Every structure is written in structure tokens, then in C-alpha cells.
Amino acid sequence: MSKRHPVIAVTGSSGAGTSTVKRAFEHIFHRESIKPVIIEGDSYHRYNRVEMKAAMKKAAEAGNNHFSHFGPEANLFDKIEETFRAYGESGTGKKRYYLHSDEEAAEHNSRLGSALKAGEFTPWEDIPEGTDLLFYEGLHGGVRDGEIDAGRFVDLLIGVVPIVNLEWIQKIHRDKAERGYAPEATVETILRRMPDYVRYITPQFSHTDINFQRVPLVDTSNPFIARDIPTPDESLVIIRFKDPAKFNVDFSYLLAMLQGSFMSRRNDLVVPGGKMGFAMEIILGPIIDRMLAERD
């Protein structure tokens, strides 16, 4: 655990909503004049898009149809752990980006003067000096694999976990709207990733400090034909604290502030979906403030 250089990680499956939660954090950082270095989990993929296709084909020829972006073969788990450790020790490290789309490629090409294409990585760059904290958002912020345990160097580990039907609806919609993938292709991806999902994604949520689990209140029985993502008002969010005392969580205060909220278990607070952003601000803002105030 670091005090001088705190590390915060938001971890969740593809389509879970970690990018959406990142935006809530960005509001907190902006309002509190906090200078983060933001690390995107997809930058720790092992292969670019062309290489990944070739690696999947090779694995399939050897009888493995489950080679996926969720597992250790297609990611640099050791580098995630090393980045958290190095930043925690010295506030330094390297970062890069995986360019999902032409828009993202254009943005980085104009910054770097490069001609990178969608599906490629930017070169590794030094993390700028003088940042207040490292903020990771992606698939594997708390991943464990053999000797690797990325979460041991994380000061605040947050899980973003809609129930799985909702996660798939969100993934299918986002992949179509923002990444141009047909729903059938996304369903194939979900199927291919399932063994790694169970082995490497879900176990993280037993080690997270706080989980945000969105639960729809409308029928999502067949996520593969759903036309719309249930709206915030059509959902509840279960917020589960692993150890409320660790972060001085005051449930009475939260219940009073969050109209319509209730406790469903000793550590589980339920809030209306539309209040998720507000709940994040009043829960996470003070935790981050304290983390920064306690820096030695």
C-alpha cells in the first residue's frame, strides 16, 4: 500500500461501465484540483488487433477456441502489477494507449505526430512528474494469476459489476454504436471469453474494497435481443463495502443524503440508479481527500 503516491483502480468486465465510472472520477478530480495520471487497462493487451487475430487463429488451430482478451496469454498482467508497484513507490512509470477507433487514433496522432491506426498501440511514454495519484480503469485492476496480485499495490480498488444480462446488453450496444461490431460478432466474443471471464474477471470482485452493482428493474431475460440499455431510472445500484471501517463509512449519513436508499445487508447499501453518480461523489470524494491529506 502506498501513502505518498496513492493508486486507485476501477475494475470491471468489458461493457460493465468502467469508462462511465471514470467520468464520475474525473468530475471529482476536477472539482478538487487533483492531478491524476489515468491508465487505461486495454493498454496492457499483449497484442495489437492484427496480432490478436493471428494469435486467436493459431490457438483455434491447436484446439483452443477460448483464447481471449480476458486471460493471461493476451495481456501483460505482470506489467499492470509492476506499474502499480512502481508508481506507489516513486510516482513514476510508463503508460500507453490501445487505439480502439479511428477517432482515438486521430486524437493521439495529432498529439504524437504519428500515423497509427485503430487497433494499434501508442509507444510507451513516461508518466508525467508531479501527479497526485494513479487512476487505473479497465479489466484487470485486481487481477490474480499465480504469483501476480495486482491489487496488493492498490490503495482503493473498486469493482463495477452490472448483473450479467445487463453487462451483455451494455457490451452489445456499445460495441455496435462506438466500435462498429455487429451484435452477432459481440455474442461470439462473449462466448469465447467465458472461461477467462470466470477465472480472471469475476474473482477480482471478492478482493475489491467497494463494488457498484447495477441491477435492472425491467425485464432483461433475453439480453441478446434487447433493444435498449435500461436507463438509470429503471435500475438500482447495490454498493457493497468490504470493510466499512477501513474508509470510515457512515451509513446513517449516506442513507440520509441518498433519498430512496436502504440497507439490504450489513455492508450493502441500495440506491436508486439515477443517484449512482451522486452516491459515488459523496462516498468516494471524502475517501480520496483523506488519501491525499494523509500523504507523508
Ligand SMILES: Nc1ncnc2c1ncn2[C@@H]1O[C@H](COP(=O)(O)OP(=O)(O)OP(=O)(O)O)[C@@H](O)[C@H]1O
Ligand atoms: N450506469 C449506467 N447507466 C446507463 N448506461 C450505462 C451505465 N454504465 C454504462 N452504461 C452504458 O453501457 C455501455 C458500456 O459502458 P462503458 O463504455 O463505460 O463500459 P466499459 O466497462 O468501459 O467497457 P470497455 O472496458 O470494454 O471499454 C455504454 O453504452 C454506457 O453508456
Ligand SMILES: O=C(CO)[C@H](O)[C@H](O)COP(=O)(O)O
Ligand atoms: O473492450 C475491450 C476489452 O476491454 C476490447 O474487446 C478489447 O480492447 C479489444 O478491442 P478490439 O477487439 O476492438 O480490438
